[in-house]
Amino acid sequence: MTETAPRPTLEAVAARAGVSRATVSRVVNGAHGVRASLAERVRRAVEELGYVPNQAARSLVTRRHDAVAVVVAEPETRVFADPFFALQLRGISKELTAHDCQLVLLLTEGRDDHARVGRYLAGGHVDGALVFSLHLDDPLPGLIRSAGVPTVFGGRPGWSDGTGDVLHVDCDNRGGARAAVRHLLALGRRRIGHITGPLDQTSAVDRLDGFRDALPGADPDLVVEGDFTPAGGERAMRALLDRCPGLDAVFAANDLSASGALRVLRERGLRVPEDVAVVGFDDMLPVAEQTHPPLTTVRQDIEHMGRLMARLLLRRLAREQTGQDPQDAAPRSVVLPTTLVRRASA
Amino acid sequence: MTETAPRPTLEAVAARAGVSRATVSRVVNGAHGVRASLAERVRRAVEELGYVPNQAARSLVTRRHDAVAVVVAEPETRVFADPFFALQLRGISKELTAHDCQLVLLLTEGRDDHARVGRYLAGGHVDGALVFSLHLDDPLPGLIRSAGVPTVFGGRPGWSDGTGDVLHVDCDNRGGARAAVRHLLALGRRRIGHITGPLDQTSAVDRLDGFRDALPGADPDLVVEGDFTPAGGERAMRALLDRCPGLDAVFAANDLSASGALRVLRERGLRVPEDVAVVGFDDMLPVAEQTHPPLTTVRQDIEHMGRLMARLLLRRLAREQTGQDPQDAAPRSVVLPTTLVRRASA
Structure with missing residues (x-):
């Protein structure tokens, strides 16, 4: 499993389907204007050969990966020790999975590694990001902004991006x-x-x-x-x-x-x-x-906050993909109510 | 933070440095043969503009992302409930961070989502993968093999890839x-x-x-x-x-x-x-x-097993990158000893 196994190429699919390389590429990237019978032949060849389009190449065209990054701005030791994060991730995971979207959790040893997280986000590997547990002097918001990936924050942001449009989910x-x-x-x-x-x-x-x-x-x-x-x-x-x-x-x-x-x-x-x-x-x-x-x-309903973060991001991504103005009737930040639960301690 | 902020382009860097687009591209991708003074000008322009090379484009050339995926073949609920996984991830995280390599944890709701994990691995987003807690009828090993990413498994694999060369770390x-x-x-x-x-x-x-x-x-x-x-x-x-x-x-x-x-x-x-x-x-x-x-x-030393998995993978990746035959004097699978610890229960 450690050597690079030969992967079926676009050429191989074209040869099998008896069409040009360009036609295969258009079908694979979901472009219109390919005759239905040809498209069907390409799809059959893709399936028979087990062809997986190289997403790195594909993403240059479509910029879609069906993957969302989650960044918890804490060292991995805290991510696993504090059940708050597991609950928020549970909500996020359920919502993303329901949309067949891969949850990509970027773990670090601490804040010193956030520049590397910024590079991964900027690298075109994910469609968007969900970020929580930010601390005020963390460089992540700036790194994310220059990465240019749509982002929803967990918790009220402690900074402004100038537009007043930092999407976030918080409780009261x-x-x-x-x-x-x-x-x-x-x-x-x-x-x-x-x-x-x-x-x-x-x-x-x-x-x-x-x-x-x-x-x-x-x-x-x-x-x-x-x-x-x-x-x-x-x-x-x-x-x-x-x-x-x-x-x-x-x-x-x-x-x-x-x-x-x-x-x-x-x-x-x-x-x-x-x-x-x-x-x-x-x-x-x-x-x-x-x-x-x-x-x-x-x-506060932590799992639900995670779900809402994912939902807000997926809606924003859908609006961008369909070419709608993301500002117009766009999803808005959400602040959830809290309730006092009485037990024995007070 | 939700709109795609304009990202400085390769063209902008070329204009700033007063060189051609091709020169910028060669410097950014670490190619040789660019005059030192020119390379220096490009690097300065990259820094001044905060240019981040599009890794999706870059990866087509270099196939290097300095990122490693970790897949635990269990639903996220178990990943966060069983401290075994936190310990193994701790070891992996320490080793990857020491090499400035991003840990990308791919979470799922269960086995039904493993095809999507396979697609992410095949998509060119990571250099390699660390996979543990596999169950015998899981399709992941097959998906990983067709994804063509170098992989190290945690635990003796219950299948053979025919070559007898499935890299893994286990205890006795x-x-x-x-x-x-x-x-x-x-x-x-x-x-x-x-x-x-x-x-x-x-x-x-x-x-x-x-x-x-x-x-x-x-x-x-x-x-x-x-x-x-x-x-x-x-x-x-x-x-x-x-x-x-x-x-x-x-x-x-x-x-x-x-x-x-x-x-x-x-x-x-x-x-x-x-x-x-x-x-x-x-x-x-x-x-x-x-x-x-x-x-x-x-x-058994679970954290150490995580470290060893990461180390084995990084060595394999280094050998591939430097063009050494991965079979020759390659890293080998490791089986760690166990010891009986006596407390009060027996």
């Missing part, structure tokens, strides 16, 4: 965070801390804004930056308890950091929710159900 | 299984059951052969087919206990199915290892350390 991070904190206030909690996500991501910034909406003028000591991981949640929870021993509630920017916070509270002998109430974000299952106690959290 | 599945069962015999166990993996995979077949090597003429009732998942391990363990109530040991073909078997034994009130000793396979961490009790198992 700010409104969801506001609802979480208001729920804690309604429970009578008065010293409410916040474990943020990494503040170079718009989802984390928007959730922090929602926290501040509900608690204007909150003590800055009550906000500690986390990184959306359980270990980051543990670190931030320890810092919060050291700074504010009278803390009676915590809003964590995602369920994984909430799970870390719960472990530290148990370790310190604090009861949840009696001493400290905890609310997360995501409603990531099974995480949110398996914490002790089960987690009250803000639900 | 049969020897490891034999050692596991001999360890149970040495502990004085006499009614030893086996939970196999899916028997359309050579790793599962080889481990079953190792079990039979150590226990020739074993009662067929003592062998139940699993599927390498915890749920499959539970089902198989229940079947074993129903058939052979006097069972005093189990060898499970991987750690995930051993973890399912341990849950069923606990459920039935059987003590491990006092009543039933259990041995797994993989030494998958943290799984093997976090079972109750911690698992005695056969260790």
Whole structure:
């Protein structure tokens, strides 16, 4: 399997069908104006010989590969450790597969490799790209723009391309965070801390804004930056308890950091929710159900967001292919609502 | 970011550098025989304009993309649920990144999509492929062969391409299984059951052969087919206990199915290892350390196997590129040793 097996050529197909090379090429590339009986002969020859058109050559004409790249702007270790990405990929995979479109996941060891990802995207190997988990100083958006591939982003972009037309899918991070904190206030909690996500991501910034909406003028000591991981949640929870021993509630920017916070509270002998109430974000299952106690959290439908990203991109590609103006009645960015899910932790 | 941004063309670079289109093309494609001062001017123009050569066009000449596809012949749900794949991908990713080679993971919803994977591989988008978790009736090997891309397989292939030269990396599945069962015999166990993996995979077949090597003429009732998942391990363990109530040991073909078997034994009130000793396979961490009790198992270095797969492929590609006969002093398939790791379960 390691040597290059001889592949049937266009010439071989032409000879078998008894037509010219140009005719085969036109049939293979879906051009019109080939007589039906000839086209049928070519198709039969293609099938009999198992001819696979060289897509590299074909793409010069059609620029269509029926493949979409997915880039998660995180090292592969995080892509596989955080179930958020698996859920979003599940939605994307289902939608692309339903359209017989190949999902091409471009993995990296980290941000240093993003220039290479940009080269692959620019290389004409995919029709479009879905990009998520961007950090603000990441060069990817610029690389993608010069690659010239239609792209849909997961999460509100933290930059502008000047046209205001960066297609994206997001959830109502700010409104969801506001609802979480208001729920804690309604429970009578008065010293409410916040474990943020990494503040170079718009989802984390928007959730922090929602926290501040509900608690204007909150003590800055009550906000500690986390990184959306359980270990980051543990670190931030320890810092919060050291700074504010009278803390009676915590809003964590995602369920994984909430799970870390719960472990530290148990370790310190604090009861949840009696001493400290905890609310997360995501409603990531099974995480949110398996914490002790089960987690009250803000639900967003992650798999559905993945589906919508893929759907938006496929519609844009279809409009471009049929020559419709992509600006006219084009698909628009989507912001999905969130809902508070009450379990035992608050 | 959604519209196709104008991309600087070869013509623009030629105009900027004050040279012909052909000269730019030769410099960009790394051809020799361009005067150094001219080449330098072209390179400067390429950089100033942010020109990215169209790889689709370039690949027609060079057939090099510095990208390698990885295909796991399982649905994406299993790829993300089984840590085995994350570990193997980790090794592959480290090795490819060290060579500035892009890892292109082709995800699918299942076997029905493998024809599309074959088309992507045949399309000239990657230099080679790494393929693992193949099942015996999968059409992928045939599709890959007609795609003509150099390939390294993870796991002994269950077919022959006629040349006996299917490059692969595997561990000593049969020897490891034999050692596991001999360890149970040495502990004085006499009614030893086996939970196999899916028997359309050579790793599962080889481990079953190792079990039979150590226990020739074993009662067929003592062998139940699993599927390498915890749920499959539970089902198989229940079947074993129903058939052979006097069972005093189990060898499970991987750690995930051993973890399912341990849950069923606990459920039935059987003590491990006092009543039933259990041995797994993989030494998958943290799984093997976090079972109750911690698992005695056969260790294989999964991440290292991933690295070796990538290394073998890159060497083969380098030989082809430099025009060396790939058969002569070529890299050879590798079978890695296994070791028994003793913990509390046997």
